[in-house]
Amino acid sequence: MNIKILPKYRYNAVHKPNQLIYGTGKTAIVTGWTVKDAIAKKLDSSEFAVIGQLYSPTRGINLLIRNLLNNPYVRCLIILDSTKEDHNAGGGTCLMDFFRHGVKEGVSETGRPCWIICSSIKGYIDIDIPLIILEQLRNAVFAQKTNSIDKAIQLIKSCKDIELGTWGPPFITSINTSQPNYINTRPGSRYGHRLEGKTISATWIKIIHHIRTIGTIRPTGYDGQWQELIDLVAVVTEEPPEFYFPQPNYLPCDRDFIQKYIHQILDDAPVVEGVKYTYGQRLRSWFKRDQIEQVITKLIGEIDAASAVMSLWDVKDHEKGGSPCLNHIWLRVVDNELSLTATLRSNDMFSAWPANAFGLRALQQYIKEQISDRAGVPLNMGPLITISQSAHIYDDCYDYADRIIQDQYQKLINSEHTQYADPIGNFLVETEGSDIVVKQTTPGSGEIIGIYRDKNIVNLGRKICSDNISIQPSHAVYLGMQIQKAKYSLVNNETFLQS
Structure with a gap:
């Protein structure tokens, strides 16, 4: 034989x-x-x-x-x-x-x-x-x-038993991978960052710009590198129920993909050998409880509860690997507004975050509608907040990210400046005698909530910023320009009233 x-x-x-x-x-x-x-x-x-x-x-x-x-x-x-x-x-x-x-x-x-x-x-x-x-x-x-x-x-x-020889000699070439521009990568905080936008697409542009500007280059476990920020908070304030996709669409996902992806978060799925979990599976049945139903019931019974929490992390994930990137979700009603906060341990901000955000927004919308239908409580949609512990962009996406930033970032910032509104309120700069006076008013009614007075513009600026640590950077720059104009008027024995 x-x-x-x-x-x-x-x-x-x-x-x-x-x-x-x-x-x-x-x-x-x-x-x-x-x-x-x-x-x-x-x-x-x-x-x-x-x-x-x-x-x-x-x-x-x-x-x-x-x-x-x-x-x-x-x-x-x-x-x-x-x-x-x-x-x-x-x-x-x-x-x-x-x-x-x-x-x-x-x-x-x-x-x-x-x-x-x-x-x-x-x-x-x-x-x-x-x-x-x-x-x-x-x-x-x-x-x-x-x-x-x-x-x-x-x-x-x-x-296995097919007898075929090689079809030719090996063809080996190297890839000219895009490397980050270290000259343009600026110093910045390592931990704790906050970005806000009206829509998911606007917030995404700010995210990739922020990472590419001050992110740290680190090796990954996948034979490559990523540029990373640690603990990035992204706030989306006004994403419409039907979702906004820019035209032409520069996002790494489209409406058809998102309509399918939403079911991976909202719907349960059977456990199949070799198939990774879905977020819906973890939320609906993984822990023998339907956590989405639990938070709906919780909020219907106690609308201002601070314990409407869902967890996707299983302690066994430490042992078997394959742990979910999305770990926890909180729902909260404040002033008749339903917000959703999600934490992600590891987040590909370029390729995955937009889909994550659309899916989470759909979950938020679903829970809001269920509370309204079952309990007759008409809630407003509040912000979607994601907290990404490792917010990163992989090196093979640098070119695409940089093109999006070049084409879209300044357009976005310019458009936001024409619709300017700072949650901390507004400032009115004027001169009284030999002093510069800055009056802070509420963003809505215009009620005066603070008055700052000083001859020294450095002391004045420091005091305003120390009292208003969340002032938007562009607002702070504009305020500084107005204070400088007021100082110039005093030097020239003129009065100044901000118009």
Whole structure:
């Protein structure tokens, strides 16, 4: 009896090697949002070359293709596309479309020349890879998409005994990754930051600008870097019920994606082997309690309760990993206004925060409507507040973030200045005799709530700022300019009354 000994290979991942599970076979396995260990534990290491996850088509496929080009003995690619997250992100579909339909020349959303995958899902491959090499890869690799772990295992095992040689020599190139501009990265506080905007899109622009301006560069556990702020509070005050999307839409998500994503927060989901939790699952059934129903009942019975709290953190997460980024949610009614505050231990502020914010806002809206329908209490929508312990932007998003900042940030700031309103109130500057007098009034009625008087403009400015520590920076600058005008008038024996 002849026993066939199959050759053993060693997959060499040039990009993101620490995120992969390695074997000695010749089948590559992409698990999408399914935990890669869920498949690895069902296989012998000789049955696969590599197993890895694919979350984002625009950020993951390019690296995946480069690694396949470096390992030309891999002739089978099995793509698992089995979860709601897979369907929403579209990574598996886009990857399969590459093998089915190829690419065309174009530019990415950052204006970078690239190969665009011929798919309804956005996906890019670096233009420095010759088209003839991509075509060789497409023709040489058998790619198959499946929707369950069991079917994936069957396909993998059927590929084991296929005898095919390498389709060509390894193709190895380096990537010119965008590095942060250290000259423009300014010093700033390490801990505790607060940003506010009317809409999610406006707040997001301020967030990425703030991180790119003063964020600290740190290595990640994923073979890369991120720019990070610690403990970032983001406040969204007036997001409309139907959600606002700018036109043209520069957010990393669109309305169709958000409509699907909302269900991952509002709806329960069954526990499936290998499939990561959803936030809705953690809120609805993970702890054998429907926490959303609990807070609705709590607030109906005690509208001003300070204990309408939901937790997504399980103490077992320390042991098994895969802990949720979203940890706690608080609902609070103050002055007939329902606010929602959420804490996130780790937050990708560029790619994930907008979707997080839309989903949380939908949850806030749902709870408000349920309280109104069940108890007849017509609440107003208050702010959405997120507290991100690690608020970061990954290095592969720097280019896109910088383009958004360049195109949108100053427009936003200019538009906000034309609609100026500071919650601390207004200031009226005038001169009386030899003194500069600054009267502080309420933002609504204009009632005088404070009077500051001094000849020395430095002392005057310090006193006002020490009494009003949350004064908006642009307001403080404008106030300083008016005080300086008043001082100039005194020097010239003139009176001054701010107009």
